[in-house]
Amino acid sequence: MSDHSNQDVRHLETLDRDLGRLSSLEQATSFAARPIIGGGIALVFIALAALVAALFFGQTSNGFIVVIAAAFGAYMALNIGANDVANNMGPAVGAGALSMAGAIAIAAIFESAGALLAGGDVVKTIAKGIIDPTALGDTATFIWAMMAALLAAALWVNLATWVGAPVSTTHSVVGGVMGAGIAAAGFGAVSWGTMGTIAASWVISPVLGGLIAAGFLWFIKARIVYQDDKIAAARKWVPVLVGIMAGAFASYLAIKGLKKIVKIDLQTALLIGAAAAVAVWALTIPVIKRQSEGLENRNKSLKVLFGVPLVVSAALLSFAHGANDVANAVGPLAAIVQASGTGDFLAAVSIPLWVMLIGAFGISFGLFLFGPKLIRMVGNQITKLNPMRAYCVALSAAITVIIASWLGLPVSSTHIAVGGVFGVGFFREWYTERRIKQARRALPDRQQFSREERRRRKLVRRSHFMTIAAAWVITVPAAALLSGxxxxxxxxLT
Known part of the structure; x- marks a missing residue:
């Protein structure tokens, strides 16, 4: 080869290295700029929310207060989208049933629909049920208490999202209102009975969600996965499970999502659910039969049959979440707007449309800009999920809410969903350990599975378990202290 040719080769190699460095630099710049761009868009949304408030209330005596409150409400809504929505979409993404982009699109649509069509019912509890407004004395004190609660809750959820802990935004707002109430009027202003039931839900929500999710996973393993003819078993039982899901969600939406349109008691909701379960079960039988034709008799084939029901369940959970949890963003804001406009902070709180829009769009923007981090945490990093396991989590969330409503217990959708993920993971650990022990008894060399090997086979990441549990326990007191x-x-200052 000539010297000229050698130089050409070296020149090309150098060019490739330089292009490689430029490509890496572009990727690094893109990665570093992503949070900056997201933060910039979030600031623009907060500014727009403040501008909308200024258009409606800029000329009133308390216009500046409402503008600041609208900015805080928008900030809170962004944080709810970044943290809370991951619990509905995380399992579906982790199971591979939805892409990240698909999950964000579905959640944004159904969260907004839930907020605008059926949201606002729990604002009364957020604004008035935790502290006694009469103990605060005057309108100005009430407004500052709600303002402090809103900002404190938003800051706490933002911190939790940053460290990767899915927390209850409901409990964050509850803690914020409680802390501001104590700072304003002492411990006597707090409804300790309400706070006691909320504290009980810290334990009840995740445990109940985990047990129900584990129970359904056991059923799927026993009746479908470990049957000789998996496809025949799936044709029999998947329509039943889809029917249960339809019934659970029909009852869930009747109880939690439609109060603004029509008030439905628990018995009526359960009857609606039963009718929906039977109808969907009958409709699903031919669909599953057609879908299962030609599938191989193995576990991978079963995942196909659970994919669509899982996506539908995630969408329905998002609708119900938007209907219920949008009040966490706009409840204190609505109370501030009403008290600022009328001077009456004891009257029932109603939500203006523009306030509801701030909550709905804020949740969607927060999910789009910052949600992927928590979606990955819930979907991939706690334990490995597939469509069957994720389906158990979604089903558990709906059923747990129905049971809690029947018992009269306040529960957190965050705690239920994450508890369901942990329940599925711990059940798999127990089930795997049991099968290992059975295998050891059948082997002549019982030392084949050592203690180190069993430790390596743990299917739930303990570090995430401890981080999330700690975040749950300190959410109310931390938000309360910050709010105070x-x-x-x-x-x-005032």
């Missing part, structure tokens, strides 16, 4: 400090600062 903010209230005292606002009171001092």
């Amino acid at each position: 400090i903010i209230f005292m600062l606002l009171n001092t």
